[in-house]
Amino acid sequence: MAAAQPKPTAGTARRLARGCWSAFWDYETPKVIVVKNRRLGVVYRAVQLLILLYFVWYVFIVQKGYQDSETGPESSVITKVKGITSSEHKVWDVEEYVKPPEGGSVFSIITRIEVTRLQTLGTCPESMRVNNATCDSDEDCVAGQLDMLGNGVRTGRCVPYYHGASQTCEVSAWCPVEDGASVSQFLGKMAPNFTILIKNSIHYPKFQFSKGNIENRKDGYLKRCTFHEVSDLYCPIFKLGFIVEQAGENFTELAHTGGVIGVIINWDCDLDLSPLKCNPKYSFRRLDPKHIPASSGYNFRFAKYYKVNGSTARTLIKAYGIRIDVIVHGQAGKFSLIPTIINLATALTSIGVGSFLCDWILLTFMNKNKIYSHKKFDKMVDAPEQSAGPELCASKHSQQDPALMDPRGLAQL
Structure with a gap:
């Protein structure tokens, strides 16, 4: 029979606790091994170079990773x-061809109408x-039948149509219905020369920065200018034909079929530069x-109502037009220490990807991968159970396998 194992005493437990507390304050550093392999060195430096180029060029120059940013400025459009x-x-x-007339960011210019x-x-x-x-x-x-896509309630009679030999069901509605008596009128002959003033002001609350798209001049500048991207950027008066x-x-x-045109104003502002460099871009x-x-x-559609011989009558207008949607967006950025530190720390940490990749190549594909594995990783030697108490928290370096200290292994890599 095996000998009975001694039970741990209170003194053993105290020594174990002191050993663990002492080991808690130990500092361990990874082992550094220099591998003389030209191809592996090229891979290592190439990965480091790519990571550096990514952070220097894309993160810091293109994306301006050193700045705090704010998207979606507060905006008003008139x-x-x-x-x-x-x-x-x-x-x-x-007053007749612009709907609605309030001058908001969405409005329609009527270019063709069908009048009943x-x-x-x-x-x-x-x-x-x-x-x-x-x-x-x-x-x-069928009398009383109502078609939600029709013009009224059917009376139950079949009557001749407005023109031709066809017949349709009679309805109780505003008569005559639109298709039977409408007349088309085209308003777009001079519409390309209509001028549209788009007054826009933006504000970035995080940076307390505000700006507008109209030049601050008192010489009647707006009365004689039209927009030009180079010479008159701050004259937001556009001809409809130009848009x-x-x-x-x-x-x-x-003008005949109608459509929706978006006027997009983009305010991308680098507030590390002069406010004069923050300009609107139109598309x-x-x-x-x-x-x-x-x-x-x-x-x-809309209608105009009036009285004829004491009875209510109306003119129904189906309007085709060009709807203008003014859309404002942008982004502002300014230097801030916090994102700069975060991105620098990320860049320095990411450089370690090169070491991870080369270690993986060494451990997986190289001919001497087993020798490298022995040199890189220290293996613990199992201690006898009776002496496990105080030595459980002992330093790893005191329990290395002496057989792994052979210096010839490194020379073979």
């Missing part, structure tokens, strides 16, 4: 349109564009999907 145009029957001014005059409440044939509106007899029309052209669109086509592009017929174009 717009004003000027110009007159004419259609086949009248002259149109700003003298609509009154009564009964009339339904539009042929409405589903199941055509009929051959009264039996095809459409910069968005890559044909004005006549866009223009079409926002609605013109290549998808089902969702391209832009139109809306």
